[in-house]
Amino acid sequence: MAASITSSGTFTTLQTNLAPLQENQANGQLLALNINPNDLGTIVPEIWQTINVFQKGWGAQVAAGVNLDYWATAVLLAKFLTAYINQGVTRPPTTPLG
């Protein structure tokens, strides 16, 4: 059965100050040290919901209906995010939503 995660509704409110991180602002780059530790002490549900979506999405590559292991999924996602961040390419603000 397919799973999905959406930005509609309310995401868990973070205690990290997000105001300087708004898209299209000059200083939208976040350092890990600036994340409020409380946001990392309790894993927000959006994280495991996303892991669950990716378990199913990538698990389908193994066979229909297969879930990938949650650990493997989290490692894959973390490494993909690292690659995304570490590319060393400066990006201007992305295209605004239509």
Place this chain on the structure above:
Amino acid sequence: MAIATISSAPTGWNTLATNLAPYDEGAAGQTRLIATAINPADLTVTPVTFSQFVPTGATGVGTPAAANPSGTVYAANFPNEVIQFIQLAQLGWGAQLGAGRRISDWAAAVLLMEMLRAYLLPGVPRNVGGQIVG
């Protein structure tokens, strides 16, 4: 507010070059994935002419774009689902700043990565769904 959704429905998911078979959740003798087992082709980000996924239209979810306004291009194997994941978090947490706001892709990626690192900390009991318990 624009809404982004990412679904596990298998149609259209990028095929990874990493061998995923040992990590079947239901498999006996399952092994844990370590970073060195990831095929580097899956992680390659390169400034060449592959299509890029940029947020367009009402959904805010990445769609292939021949034009490349941001100057960043992802390799063929870099999954667009990961880009969509970042964009979804941009919208979801951006709403904390005001309706329709987005946080930057960099900030969303750093937040998500650090949360995943916290999730992966060893010694934390999880239920069968991977949710931390206790």
